[in-house]
Amino acid sequence: MNRVINFSAGPSQMSDKVLKKASEQMLNYNQTGQSIMEMSHRSAEFVEVFNSCKSKLIKLMNIPENYEVLFLQGGASTQFTMVPMNLLGKHKKAAFINTGAWSKKAIGEMKKFGEAVVVASSEDDTFSYIPKDYEVPEDVDYFYICENNTIYGTKYKELPDTKGLPLVADLSSCILSEAIDVSKYGIIFAGAQKNMGMAGLTVVIVRKDLIKDDTTLPSMLSYKVQADNDSMFNTPPTYAIYILGLVLEWIAEEFGSLENLGKYNQEKAQILYDYLDQSKLFKGTVAKEDRSLMNVPFVTGDAELDAKFVKEAKAKGMVNLKGHRSVGGMRASIYNAMSKEGVETLVAFMKEFEEENT
Numbered sequence: 118m119n120r121v122i123n124f125s126a127g128p129s130q131m132s133d134k135v136l137k138k139a140s141e142q143m144l145n146y147n148q149t150g151q152s153i154m155e156m157s158h159r160s161a162e163f164v165e166v167f168n169s170c171k172s173k174l175i176k177l178m179n180i181p182e183n184y185e186v187l188f189l190q191g192g193a194s195t196q197f198t199m200v201p202m203n204l205l206g207k208h209k210k211a212a213f214i215n216t217g218a219w220s221k222k223a224i225g226e227m228k229k230f231g232e233a234v235v236v237a238s239s240e241d242d243t244f245s246y247i248p249k250d251y252e253v254p255e256d257v258d259y260f261y262i263c264e265n266n267t268i269y270g271t272k273y274k275e276l277p278d279t280k281g282l283p284l285v286a287d288l289s290s291c292i293l294s295e296a297i298d299v300s301k302y303g304i305i306f307a308g309a310q311k312n313m314g315m316a317g318l319t320v321v322i323v324r325k326d327l328i329k330d331d332t333t334l335p336s337m338l339s340y341k342v343q344a345d346n347d348s349m350f351n352t353p354p355t356y357a358i359y360i361l362g363l364v365l366e367w368i369a370e371e372f373g374s375l376e377n378l379g380k381y382n383q384e385k386a387q388i389l390y391d392y393l394d395q396s397k398l399f400k401g402t403v404a405k406e407d408r409s410l411m412n413v414p415f416v417t418g419d420a421e422l423d424a425k426f427v428k429e430a431k432a433k434g435m436v437n438l439k440g441h442r443s444v445g446g447m448r449a450s451i452y453n454a455m456s457k458e459g460v461e462t463l464v465a466f467m468k469e470f471e472e473e474n475t
């Protein structure tokens with residue numbers, strides 16, 4: 118099998134075990150004579166897949182009972198709209214920390230519904246750090262962060278103290294990468310196409326008291342309507358939910374818990390960061406204390422050399438290492454399905470490249 122080592126930022130590499138299981142079950146799921154794709158979302162077989170996926174997620178993430186888990190569509194980007202539509206209240210204002218592209222987009226969408234108060238930003242230094250110095254306003258309805266910025270490779274190691282305001286967090290590129298305390302959040306949302314399988318599914322975890330009964334909201338964009346219908350107000354993304362179920366099964370079998378998986382991810386990322394910290398050619402672009410375990414941007418400082426590296430890596434079966442255009446250089450996305458061996462292979466090649474090009 119000619120599988121590459123895939124450092125894509127998303128959709129991204131998945132475990133071979135998950136893909137194999139899905140292919141085995143493709144034509145005939147569980148002796149039903151049908152593919153999951155062909156089943157009614159209301160059939161007993163699919164409802165079982167749906168419920169078991171949801172309970173596995175609740176168990177793995179230890180989601181408290183006062184939270185609703187929604188399986189929606191429209192990507193994380195639709196949450197940039199749904200959050201303000203459902204959460205803005207008497208203040209018609211929300212506070213944001215701007216850590217780059219993904220928070221900017223959320224701010225842009227929110228402004229269509231109210232006032233965005235940007236309490237801090239790391240734009241002054243190409244979003245290479247997480248701002249830590251800011252005041253939390255009292256006259257806002259919620260506080261918003263992008264917990265792991267996929268493009269810049271920054272990650273909150275400690276959540277902001279929101280002084281009681283609901284914390285809304287975009288976990289698209291870090292969900293399931295480590296154990297978290299869900300009770301600290303008002304809303305968590307994430308597109309599935311990184312650590313949760315395939316594109317087409319967006320997971321939203323929302324504290325029940327934040328779900329308001331506002332019948333003026335478009336039904337599809339109302340957390341209340343989606344929660345009341347257990348995410349089946351319309352046809353949910355059935356195959357993507359099934360794949361998430363397989364991914365959750367794989368995590369449970371392979372790692373046992375998010376604590377263990379988080380430890381693995383820490384050790385895995387450290388292999389790359391340790392090398393970057395002593396390299397004379399490559400340099401990490403993010404402040405050490407804010408480094409992401411999932412997305413690792415690095416540069417040589419020479420655009421031509423960067424391009425040469427990306428090209429030669431590709432020839433060796435390591436693909437999608439080109440950095441985002443706003444940072445340049447390289448980015449290695451090393452989500453849950455990337456093994457330590459994958460990162461070791463990358464580092465071995467970086468060493469070789471460094472020897473040949475310095």
Ligand code: PMP
Pocket residue numbers: 126127191192193194195219263265266267268287288289290308309
């Ligand atoms: N937030 C973050 C942190 C992302 O990385 C992305 C895209 N990968 C998005 C939001 C947008 O997600 P989607 O494409 O699912 O709308």
